[in-house]
Amino acid sequence: MKDSNEITGIDILGAKESRQNGWDRRDFLKCVGAWAGTGLVLAMAGGVLTSCKIEDAVPGVLSFVQISDTHIGFNKDPNPKVTETLQKLVDKINALPQRPPFILHTGDLSHLSKPEEFDTLEQILKGIKTDQIFYVPGEHDTFSDQGAEFLKRFGKGTQGKGWQSFDHNGTHYIGLNNVVAANSPQPGAFKNGGAEGLGSLGTDQLDWLQKDVANLSASTPVVVFTHVPLWAVYPQWGWGTEDSEQALSFLKRFGSVTVLNGHIHQVMQKVEGNITFHTARSTAYPQPTPGSAPSPGPVKDLPPDRLPSSIGVTQVRYIETEKSLAIVDSALA
Amino acid sequence: MIVIKKDLRILASLAVVLVGMAILLAGCSGQKELAGHSKTHDMDMPSPPPQANVDATNKAEVQIVIDNFVFTPSDVTVAPGTKVTWINKDDAPHTATSVDKKFNSGGLDTDDKFSFVFNDKGEYPYICTLHPQMKASIKVK
Numbered sequence: 001m002k003d004s005n006e007i008t009g010i011d012i013l014g015a016k017e018s019r020q021n022g023w024d025r026r027d028f029l030k031c032v033g034a035w036a037g038t039g040l041v042l043a044m045a046g047g048v049l050t051s052c053k054i055e056d057a058v059p060g061v062l063s064f065v066q067i068s069d070t071h072i073g074f075n076k077d078p079n080p081k082v083t084e085t086l087q088k089l090v091d092k093i094n095a096l097p098q099r100p101p102f103i104l105h106t107g108d109l110s111h112l113s114k115p116e117e118f119d120t121l122e123q124i125l126k127g128i129k130t131d132q133i134f135y136v137p138g139e140h141d142t143f144s145d146q147g148a149e150f151l152k153r154f155g156k157g158t159q160g161k162g163w164q165s166f167d168h169n170g171t172h173y174i175g176l177n178n179v180v181a182a183n184s185p186q187p188g189a190f191k192n193g194g195a196e197g198l199g200s201l202g203t204d205q206l207d208w209l210q211k212d213v214a215n216l217s218a219s220t221p222v223v224v225f226t227h228v229p230l231w232a233v234y235p236q237w238g239w240g241t242e243d244s245e246q247a248l249s250f251l252k253r254f255g256s257v258t259v260l261n262g263h264i265h266q267v268m269q270k271v272e273g274n275i276t277f278h279t280a281r282s283t284a285y286p287q288p289t290p291g292s293a294p295s296p297g298p299v300k301d302l303p304p305d306r307l308p309s310s311i312g313v314t315q316v317r318y319i320e321t322e323k324s325l326a327i328v329d330s331a332l333a
Numbered sequence: 334m335i336v337i338k339k340d341l342r343i344l345a346s347l348a349v350v351l352v353g354m355a356i357l358l359a360g361c362s363g364q365k366e367l368a369g370h371s372k373t374h375d376m377d378m379p380s381p382p383p384q385a386n387v388d389a390t391n392k393a394e395v396q397i398v399i400d401n402f403v404f405t406p407s408d409v410t411v412a413p414g415t416k417v418t419w420i421n422k423d424d425a426p427h428t429a430t431s432v433d434k435k436f437n438s439g440g441l442d443t444d445d446k447f448s449f450v451f452n453d454k455g456e457y458p459y460i461c462t463l464h465p466q467m468k469a470s471i472k473v474k
């Protein structure tokens with residue numbers, strides 16, 4: 001990970017003409033134009049536009065929407081009403097000009113794995129106009145029972161402890177569970193996972209992944225979705241996955257790999273070769289930027305008027321002419 | 334081509350302004366770290382040192398506070414029959430879970446408590462299963 005070619009928001013405007021994420025300068029201009037006019041704030045990271053009003057038209061076919069860290073059951077500052085904000089985001093998804101064929105939920109559905117929290121989440125997400133919702137667990141969904149209840153409710157069609165893959169319109173999607181090994185209170189499990197609170201995939205899942213992609217052509221676009229980042233965002237806070245290098249080594253030969261995750265409740269992006277790493281906002285509450293607070297708890301002193309811009313969902317669009325993906329993070333407001 | 338370059342420069346300046354606005358509006362210094370530039374020196378913030386190796390063998394009850402992702406005191410020695418109570422004073426939920434499956438608080442939300450009476454001598458390491466980097470232990474002797 002050391003030799004990554006992280007690029008900043010400014011690079012793409014000047015030196016970089018990267019199309020790794022499907023955005024060329026013209027697309028970007030269009031969006032800037034739309035935004036400057038409406039006075040919205042533009043945030044750039046990793047070389048793509050990473051914040052947009054959900055209603056804004058973005059070029060390309062809407063491939064899917066990513067929802068993350070719904071934390072149903074959380075009831076404190078800065079958002080005592082997480083079900084209401086989630087419902088508002090669901091309404092916005094339903095108002096999109098293109099109906100998303102499916103939704104990816106990248107974990108922490110619940111706050112405390114309580115059955116009533118899972119019930120509420122299911123109830124709200126049932127309202128999304130889409131064909132299917134794919135889930136991977138977060139540590140909040142698995143910490144009490146190694147994910148048994150989560151798998152029973154949301155793991156249909158998955159393998160092992162909840163990993164899965166499927167194809168849609170020529171793109172290969174892979175859902176990985178990188179929280180269960182880290183949650184094992186067994187000391188033996190620490191050798192191979194989660195000793196310092198990092199995410200962990202484990203050998204069973206890595207073996208499966210290697211086989212899963214073995215027969216794919218290198219030109220197949222690959223989308224990986226998981227909870228904890230697959231790059232070392234901030235290991236001191238457990239924001240990384242200890243055996244992610246192995247997983248990524250199986251994906252290096254592909255021309256376009258997009259890794260989507262949640263867990264850190266903020267937008268962050270890195271481009272490394274043909275792999276784009278992207279973390280999504282929570283629909284519930286933001287967490288501090290790495291190292292900016294003594295611990296990664298909720299940003300509870302957030303002024304109420306700043307909450308809507310701190311939570312949201314992510315739209316991913318397939319640019320047919322570019323054969324690549326555009327990732328657009330959409331805040332609630 | 335020159336025209337395009339000029340456009341790019343204007344665009345770049347526009348972006349600088351917009352990013353600047355974003356930082357101003359966000360009112361926090363972390364915006365520049367969006368691309369993942371972690372800074373370890375930012376961790377030099379004052380945080381209470383965990384009290385290690387506290388001898389509480391003369392007490393019938395012991396309280397362990399969970400705050401800022403730390404158990405305090407982190408290592409306590411108690412006499413057999415001592416009731417240990419964990420209280421979560423953090424904004425995030427935690428657990429106190431024995432690595433040997435001797436006790437398990439389950440999820441403790443803010444201000445939730447969990448108690449366990451330690452009757453048998455021995456050493457009981459435990460973690461938070463939500464944040465396994467949080468490690469501590471109870472010694473009974």
